[in-house]
Amino acid sequence: MDKSKIKLNILGLSYSQTQSGAYALVLAEEEGERRIPIIIGAVEAQSIAIKLEGLEPPRPLTHDLFLNFSRAFKIEILEVVIYKLEEGIFFSELVCLHNDEIVRIDSRTSDAVSLALRFNCPIYTYEEILEKAGIVLDVGDQDEVASEKSEPSAPKSSKPAPRPLADKSVQELKKMLDEAIAKENYEIASEIRDEIKRRKT
DSSP: OOSOEEEEEEEEEEEOSSSTTEEEEEEEETTSSEEEEEEEEHHHHHHHHHHHTTOOOSSOOHHHHHHHHHHHTTEEEEEEEEEEEETTEEEEEEEEEETTEEEEEEEEHHHHHHHHHHHTOOEEEEHHHHHHHOEEOOHHHHHHHSTTSOOOSSOGGGSOOOOTTTTSOHHHHHHHHHHHHHTTOHHHHHHHHHHHHHHHO
16 A cells, blocks of 8 residues: 555553443554554453453354464465544454465454454554544653653643643543543543543552
């Protein structure tokens, strides 16, 4: 493809308190600060979590079966690409190799990430998607995520300023964060996440 791809890493999963059985899958750009939260179902979240935690189910789950089936017929997934964001829905494709031929297969993003973990292949997206969906961590948040870094001097988030979120409880903030992410309102989600992180310090 002519557009340059940006590599993403799986940052983790968090439980959604507002949507029963839903989870937020958080992807992070490898060479930057932006994060993409994607709401996924419980079954897909379980499949991702099992692989992230290095667990081996007694019988193959659906994504394990897909891996075994593909390998049996000498099909490899080379990479996963999140190529479109439309009306809050992320569109992904599996870039596969079979008999020296590249084949692209449309996939739900949750399934694509589950398979990327099993095939040990990279996950990519494009700048336009990160611009739309990315939550940028401020200097203070970055330091908290990467605890090995030294404390930044006077981060922007420490400036005394009126904060409309200040009178909300942590429980209320978490609920508001889930709602903001579900509605793809990333600017508000970022502010709420900042406030939750301030409470933890």
